Amino acid sequence: MLSIMIVLGCAMTPVAQSFLSNPVSRFLGNISFSLYLVHLLVICSLSSALFLAMLNLLPFAATVTIVAIATLLASIAGAWAFQLIVERWMLAPIKRVIAAAVKRTVVVISASTRWPFAPRRPQS
Structure with missing residues (x-):
């Protein structure tokens, strides 16, 4: 119930709509899945090595702050690169080929298949 209220609140509030439609939010939305895939690799490799x-x-607080900022920047950069290389350059052509193949298959099936409840033609 609370999640429904949050979604409706964001959908109906002009301030939330403008925040979610600004360029930074749209960019983060575009790279969100890539960020999900990349962030753990960055944390386990770059962040750990940099922290050690x-x-x-440096003092502990300064070390943690620098590592957190470096992790954030490296994760976003890695996610953007992953999204650009994999989703735009590799998957886009594959999706077009699959869509064309599915479209041809649907046309062939619909042209050659007699549906079970189709009216019968009178035989002469």
Whole structure:
């Protein structure tokens, strides 16, 4: 019930609509799945190595802040690159080929199949 109220509140509130339709929100929406796929790799590799390298050089709070900012930037950059390479350059042509094949299949099936409840033609 609460989730329905949140979605309706966002859909009906002009402030939420303008926030969700600004360029930054749209960009994050476009890379969201890629970000989901990439962020754990960045955390387990870059962030861990950077934290261990900086732990004895700076105070703990400064180390955590720098690592958090680097993780955020690297995750967004990696997600953008993944989305650009995989979804735009590789999957877009594949989706077009599949859509064309499905369209041809539907046309062939509908032209050659007699539906069970179709009216029968009188035989002469």
